[in-house]
Amino acid sequence: MSVETAAPSGKQVARRRRFFTRQDKITLGFFIGIPTFLHIALVWFPAIATIGLSFTYWTGIRFEDIQWAGTANYENIFFNTPIFWDAVRNNTIWILWFFFIATPLGVLLAYQIDREIRGHKLYQSAYFLPVVLSLAVTGIIWNFLLRPDGFVNGLLGLPISEAISFFGDERYNIWVIMIMASWRHIGYIMLLYLAGLKAVDGALREAATIDGATEWQTFRKVVFPAMKPVNIIVIVITIIESLRAFDMVYIIYGSSGGLPILGVLVFNNIAGEGASMKGAAYAVILFLLSIVPIITYLQQQFKDDVR
Amino acid sequence: MLNKISNHEVDRRLVLKGAAAGGLGIAGATMLAGCASDVGPLSFGVRTVDESPVRQAEALVAAYVAKTGNEVTPNFTESNAFQNNLSQYLQGTPDDAFQWMAGYRMQFFAEQGLLVDISDVWDEIGDQYSESYKIASTGLDGNQYFVPQSWYPWGLHFRKSMMAEIGLNPEDIYNWDDMMSALEELKGQGLIGLASADKGGWEAMGTFDILNARINGYQFHVDLLAGREKWTDDRVKEVFRHWEMLVPYMNTNVLDLEWDGAMQLLLQRQAGFFMNGSWFGANFLEQSQEDYDDLWIVPFPEINPDHGRDTIDAPIDGLCVAANGSNADGGKDFLKFAGDIEGVQAIIDVGIPYTSANSLQDTSAYDPFQQQQLAVMAEAKYITQFLDRDTRPDFAGPVVGPSFQEWFRDPSSVDSILESMQSQWDALPPL
């Protein structure tokens, strides 16, 4: 983010124009007020409400039924719900996989395409294609490939009864989901990184090449450090996406416990007939896990802005 | 409160009386006055988008409209989406009448004030139903909230032609040993003995229910689901010990198949038996008449002579009126028609096999498969609704479902799974 030029002129502008007309004030009021109101009313206020509700017993139906529960929901989750720990394990695998495998691949891909290697236009389209598909369609497509009577089992020559259980077998299913998620994630990261690479000064790279650096060295020592803001964006999105995952797993497993992840646990416990505020507690846990990267990111992004 | 859940002994004789009285052939004539009731337009929530049940629902609506001239808007929703969304649906903008299930699943929502008391409808059509159906339609406060429509038994299904080829006669299977040797025979022929599915988390509950009822009896089963007995009890472990004996005869990818996947195994003659509810007969019929005619059912065999084959899961589907709908009177009027033999006959006339709860239905018109379903039901003394309808919803879906799936992954971990289930039951918030 370019902030170098903003500071001095901003101050000058402020000094030069110290007051607004009444009409301006009204306009500004609307410009700021409407979006902020909407955002707070539908995002922040409900978020805080959910945090509060996580300390209650409630089926979500009648307000009169809300009873104080203290930390009971949380204790229930931590000590009495083994599937929670399975979900934590799965989400952790998700984060690690994205962080160490999917995102780096996306970054490298973006770099190569930005360098305009042969065929880059085609490749960019191919890798980005899964990103424009909805996660539900993605789930259907891969379900198609991996179901007992699908492509892979057909390739292996197995009848339905002996087909490899890609989605049901615990040894395989998390890795299958990882591949499916990466299929989309890599293209997404590639896109973001390409957007950032465009802004890297070409002169920097040329200078590096003239100095005799290989492409890898150029990337590692010149481009990557210059992309620091985008790197942070990419890291944060990686972590958030792996924590928030829901659509794709839901379309394959519905609300059964086939592959527990936090997003599905929230949904199972907060929607449907067995609704309870345990779901709110799950959501809060999800929120707290996400808040760390969010805060890190915000600190990084805006420390230059806080004068 | 939970004491009231399926604590009533349903006398099978009462059920039989209801179902078999059809020989009177009163179809067509009704006690209701034929006047058009002017209750205004109403909406009807249908809990399926599958071809056969949709046609039946449309026929019902058409008949109602023809009789009363009221406007009915049917809204079709896929069943999983409907179920997952029901709480929001009922609180928000539900249809006036909607399809739902009997059991605690219905009583829970009645308790929350989301269903309309329809005891007055029962006053008018109640004589067409046996006492057991009335009990199943009653909420925890003693009023009725539900009108039954259809039911189906859970039992061992198989293809007659396959069994004939192999030389087995499942009707001769009376006890556990008989079944084990039949499964062994099937395995020897390279077939799957018992097609099983549990990807959706609920399918396996049917097997658990029947094993528990056979081994430990109806009362223990009911008490277990109500929390009066413990999952860590040795008797429950006995159930799992038997279940484990069945695993070698199942397909290896139980957790990767939903009920329709396991049904495919039977349809494609790769499996011998399929323990399921008989609703999938309609899918067989969609496939071809021959497939449907080939389908047969027998009760799950006896395991414990003390209990014989006295219990069966026979879930009842039916209709309710939503309290937050815009036209409760319209909803009630619709339920009255649907529960009356006139509405039932409209559904039957579609031609798709339909096992109605209405005692006036002419069972002599049932096809052989339906007659057999009736016979299987008739043999049972006690009727249960299925695990996820008979116990707390925040236990069935989030706890029991995944626990059974966990067991399939590692049957030897049964002790720790049962302990976990029990502690999760204990940790449930008070109702």
Next chain:
Amino acid sequence: MTTTVKVPELPKRKKKLYAQDIKDRFISIFIGIFAVVWVFPIVWTLWSSLRPYAEIRAGGVFSPPQELGVFNYTEAIDRMQLPTYFTNTVLITLPAVFLILLLGSLIAFVVTRYSFKFNVAMLLLFTAGNLLPPQLVFIPVFKLYLLLGDLVGDRRFLYDNHWGVILIHVAFQMGFATFVLSSYMKTIPKEISESAMVDGASVFTHYFRVMLPLLRPPLASLGVLMITWIYNDFFWALVLMSTDNKRPITSALGRLTGEFVTDYNLLAAGAMIAALPTLIVFFVLRKQFVGGLTLGSTKG
């Protein structure tokens, strides 16, 4: 003079370039192979959608095709009530994207062109809000919609109403739009704003006449991205609507998986149909996706 100094360096540099060139070819081929693997799942689904399921059931997935045609598509179109679902999608997506771009640009405008003490706080608020998990807010939003409905006298005021879904999308996605647009606006020279203000332009004119025309690139990119994201949303329309035929096409996919339970090739056709608009947007507007996005800049 210089030529004699350069000559010994040249071969070394040329060799490095040549080596890099070979590496590049390998990289290109490697990425190329994976690109094929990448699109294969889509191609396979497309292929399957052209075959009748009966054939697959009889001969397996690799059975030689006897019948190939669009019959699955015609049947899916018949059964899927496409016009209804697509209309719903348009009714939700277009207003939502419009509002997101409008409101996001308003905030970005105020925060980057004027120095208010709360600028940073605003950016923080919106950016963080964008990253919150949607599951966190669902129950209170649901209850809120119903309460407002009761207040107004019509339960369908926001619940089971396209506007309810539109508003929640706007509330959530505004943050991303704000972030991208403010990032872009920082690269627009201050002089433009200064001269406008010196000329006596009101805030209103400043925004609509001066800044907005300059925002075409990022707005186009954002618009394309937002259309894709909102089109693909599955969760909100599922939980904030009770009438199935008001839902957009992607939420209806859940219905398809339940409905076409015994005919997977039909389901494939349905999925392809549902994916079609985004695919069209993608192929036609490929450039826009990356074109106007500005994330960070090291340009002096």
